[in-house]
């Protein structure tokens with residue numbers, strides 16, 4: 366069985382592909398060849414858009430950036446199970462799923478340049494602005510899921526966070542409310558094992574994030590977050606459960622942040638070479654590529670072609686991002702409140718004057 370009971374049997378863990386891409390045939394999800402490839406394409410897009418963002422930051426073309434490298438399988442495996450009408454409530458490392466749900470890449474880059482217009486998504490793209498206060502977004506996902514339940518809607522809300530958020534009060538309040546009110550909410554926690562430099566073992570005594578839902582009588586599973594097929598299967602089961610109206614669900618993707626926390630961090634100060642190498646051996650894209658090769662679903666030539674097409678798309682999006690008209694200085698205060706408090710009204714007047722002076 367792909368599902369194991371761990372930690373004295375109180376948490377379930379799902380694994381399908383091992384680190385070398387080996388598997389048991391009857392454990393592979395029933396997907397069309399097109400969908401098997403779609404997962405790969407999504408992961409490659411995430412890896413390449415991420416690399417481009419790191420380069421843009423180094424060239425001073427965006428201000429800062431939080432890499433998602435290593436977490437592609439987690440975000441792609443979920444993406445295939447969501448409908449366009451579902452809502453995603455991201456934190457700051459979710460650009461992969463944001464892109465998969467239709468947020469244009471040039472807006473994602475704009476946001477990392479500190480441009481508020483990066484949050485102006487096209488009509489029909491149901492993505493809330495990424496939350497920077499750790500854990501706060503999970504409460505919004507609970508609220509949306511409660512509304513969907515009360516309005517008898519088919520949609521679900523997905524709240525994203527890292528392991529660090531599970532040590533915040535917001536996380537527990539969000540889970541408690543969601544469970545009490547049967548919210549149509551999926552809590553999708555990517556445990557990348559670090560909250561900046563603080564390892565999971567130093568921020569909680571718990572052995573998993575999945576077990577934290579049990580206190581709220583909420584179903585959960587831990588999944589190998591570097592195995593896209595396992596994440597796909599766990600997400601499918603969780604999404605079906607929530608859509609049927611059975612209540613909220615928590616998925617913990619156990620994964621690894623392969624890069625710095627953001628471009629202002631140096632992870633070699635707190636992680637050793639052995640650990641980094643251990644996780645490099647478990648790269649989610651390499652592992653899935655082995656599976657695709659052994660099933661003759663892709664070859665080197667096809668992958669080269671795909672990388673070329675993705676590269677072209679990224680360059681076009683960078684071009685769109687860099688040809689956006691200059692943002693207004695007043696954007697800095699205009700989107701925080703419906704009605705500006707007096708001190709921001711004063712600041713707004715000042716910003717308008719400066720803008721006039723500078724032309």
Ligand SMILES: Cc1ncc(C[n+]2csc(CCOP(=O)(O)OP(=O)(O)O)c2C)c(N)n1
Pocket residue numbers: 458497498499526527528529530531557559560561622626
């Ligand atoms: C409420 C709050 N406290 C502290 C911070 C500073 N901070 C930014 S990211 C981060 C760590 C988050 O770790 P985790 O939830 O595991 O997400 P990850 O960055 O690993 O994806 C912290 C402490 C913040 N943004 N918000």
